[in-house]
Amino acid sequence: MKYEVVIPAAGQGKRMNAGKNKQFIELDGIPVIVHTLKVFEYDPQCTGILLVVNPNERDIFAAMADQYEISKIKGLISGGSERQHSVYNGLKAASSEIVLVHDGARPFIKKNMMTKLVKAASEDGAATVAVPVKDTIKRVLNSEVIETVERSSLWAVQTPQAFRLSDILTAHEEALQSGFLGTDDASLIERSGRKVQVIEGDYTNIKLTTPDDLLLAKAILESERGET
Numbered sequence: 001m002k003y004e005v006v007i008p009a010a011g012q013g014k015r016m017n018a019g020k021n022k023q024f025i026e027l028d029g030i031p032v033i034v035h036t037l038k039v040f041e042y043d044p045q046c047t048g049i050l051l052v053v054n055p056n057e058r059d060i061f062a063a064m065a066d067q068y069e070i071s072k073i074k075g076l077i078s079g080g081s082e083r084q085h086s087v088y089n090g091l092k093a094a095s096s097e098i099v100l101v102h103d104g105a106r107p108f109i110k111k112n113m114m115t116k117l118v119k120a121a122s123e124d125g126a127a128t129v130a131v132p133v134k135d136t137i138k139r140v141l142n143s144e145v146i147e148t149v150e151r152s153s154l155w156a157v158q159t160p161q162a163f164r165l166s167d168i169l170t171a172h173e174e175a176l177q178s179g180f181l182g183t184d185d186a187s188l189i190e191r192s193g194r195k196v197q198v199i200e201g202d203y204t205n206i207k208l209t210t211p212d213d214l215l216l217a218k219a220i221l222e223s224e225r226g227e228t
């Protein structure tokens, strides 16, 4: 089944502390965002990319799209102050029945995940990739443990997340009206009472957030080179 993908890339990368949008950091000489875009450019199931960007960086993204021949970009959409707002702006420009949302800062997503996600979303309405938590998780307040959370049912949620476009648009509209701000899009579907299927993904599908993640990124690229 075909899909479009909304790729939010309009953040500031504050936690990366790189002095620029972390999407522009180069891995093996190629910007992070281009690594991400290429996965969808080369996936025949993907019919369009809605790339959400900071308007001040639009020309940079446009030049990258030309340089790396990313032809599936349907639009460079202006982002908002929060990730949720950026995603909503991208969703409003989508038209496919099934839509994926994938962080521009997650360049190591594997194409086989898209097939599983699209199938799950078309059958059940919504799906996300996630991995079982490996560490013990505790709720902490004022540097003091207040609860150890039972680990067997804890998963670290990633992106892509897949939805029926009509459902996720409604969920975003409801969240906007109620002032709810979620850290992922699946939470907006959950609060509207709909189910979200979880598909086990890869621990290498990291989100480049802080400088140490770049060390992991280099190791992942080296291991991928070894596989090819």
Ligand SMILES: Nc1ccn([C@@H]2O[C@H](COP(=O)(O)OP(=O)(O)OP(=O)(O)O)[C@@H](O)[C@H]2O)c(=O)n1
Binding pocket: 007, 008, 009, 010, 011, 012, 013, 014, 015, 016, 052, 079, 080, 081, 082, 083, 084, 086, 087, 103, 104, 105, 106, 207, 208, 209
């Ligand atoms: N207002 C925002 C905030 C985030 N994002 C995007 O959402 C993804 C996940 O967000 P995050 O990793 O938090 O990126 P930043 O917001 O840039 O990071 P920070 O919070 O450290 O500034 C990133 O691809 C980011 O560019 C976005 O499009 N619009």
Ligand SMILES: C[C@](O)(CO)[C@H](O)COP(=O)(O)O
Binding pocket: 083, 103, 156, 157, 158, 159, 183, 184, 185, 207, 209
């Ligand atoms: C959407 C997400 O990547 C799922 O883990 C995560 O919630 C994004 O959080 P961020 O603070 O906007 O990076």
